[in-house]
Amino acid sequence: MNASWIEAIDDRSTAALASGALVPVQAEQVEMEDAGMRFIVRWVSSLAAKDASKAAAAAKAEGAKDDKAVAIPGGPRDPSFNPFLNPDPELTVGPVGGHHVAILNKFPLCARHLVLARREFAEQLSPLALCDFAALAELMAAAGGIGLYNGGAAAGASQRHKHVQWMPEAAGNASLRLFVPGLPAALAEQGVATHPALPMRHCFVRVRCGRGEAVAVSADSLLAGFERACAELGLRPGEDGLLPPFNLLVGDGWLLAIPRSREHFEGISMSAVCFGGTLYTRHREQIEAIRAVGPLRALAAVGY
Template sequence: MNGNWMDAIDVRSASALASGDLQPVQADETEMTDGGMRFIVRWVSSLAAKDAVKKDVAVPGGPRDPAFNPFLNPDPALTVGPVGEAHVAILNKFPLCARHLVLARREFEEQLSPLVRIDFDALATIMGEAGGLGLYNGGVEAGASQRHKHVQWIPEAPGNASLKLYAPGLPTDAEPQTVARHPALAMKHCFVRVECGKGVAVDRAGASMHAGFERARAELDLAPGPDGLLPPCNLLLGDGWLLMLPRSREHFEGISFSAVCFGGTLYTRHRDQIDAIRSVGPLQAMAAVGC
């Protein structure tokens, strides 16, 4: 589609909320400071509802059907429109925030197959209009819930995840494709300076983000295996930086960590899980699921 993406997302969201196809965000939150950085931890009851749906009796095409793929033939009530020739924009049925968007491939490809230029062009289309944060969950251990290849996007808004969290520990005058590490992150990771965000042309941003992804993969030795698939990893893109980190496991104390958590906003399914994060601090919880 062409035109204003935010208007299209808002129109589709209003319709899906009215019909019940979009599950509204229900969250309580608290703030924590760790390593001089501010984190938000949210208890999102709609995530618990999502788990409950998964436990339903299996029905054809239902959540426990191994052939079920919500991205191959996306729900029209949640579909915003095509993004380029290879992707479709879909509202996340269980959003972590308002305007939470999935950019899924139109044809099936494994989620752990390496991202390519067209994946970054799709993100650049949305980010060029509205900024925000691009996200990728590579594999189950990285928080991916679907095998069908997709990236995600969330807008810049108070309380939403952002790479601005790390700005004080990163070089301010770094040239594009400069590699950096952050002193507060104990797990294996890599920042790469990229050109992306509001106002950056799609071709320019897509090329820069793709080059940054390849540089980060090389720095972290994240090469595809014999099956052509990457090891588990997360990717975040925003505010002129790419952050990539390999993953060792999905959960810390039963709390699922996906890419969005490494942007400073952590999500729990149950209120008492907030205490588990508070007991060690967000940085140690993040390190526990890294490498």
């Protein structure tokens, strides 16, 4: 992954916006301070558009069942449709490593918001593998930013097909940097820590990741950090081979894992990105629900 790849992301974004394949980002935001940390709460209209698209698809599919008819070409997709198995060419940026493909998030939370999806189907709640971290490491080595993972529907995942997400470093985007002052600066690689201001079960692990890191070294460090966090939090696969719901964030030399108890706080879907200091709502009035309790209590409500 190099500068030419970043150019490819921008070129694909421009074309996809022009064709209507990519829903443009439209957001309003407010800032809130909690425990001495600055949080951003954004109302993103494209999330409501995403919900409307799903509802239309579900209604169309239900109507097709009632009529014993097949889906109409060009109509809303079946809600069981997997957008990552054969991704839309208009949103596809290109391969990342040997196992993933980079796809523009159709309903982005920011510019250059990417999904790095496995080429072959794997369950989202199956444990992350070295290849998943290698795909993230390749992108982060070239462009920095933050890696995100929603482990299961209760953690905000909208698809079962295994995928990680990436967002660039930019003002207002999610980042683990807001937590760094509360973490031990001299912690060795693979050392673990908790943050005194986070009122939910979580685990930080010191890892090697970010701009300029060797991809193989970073991928190994991230996998080891993930396994260490799972051990610390008791996140173990069940008889079906799947993990309990959790979120994962990686960036700025840290990996953060949070077990999840449920998806929503006051009707607001909370995904990994929210634990990076930027919370997203589908409706403007939901901002007040977060303001009423504060960002940290809202996040704690969906954890343990």
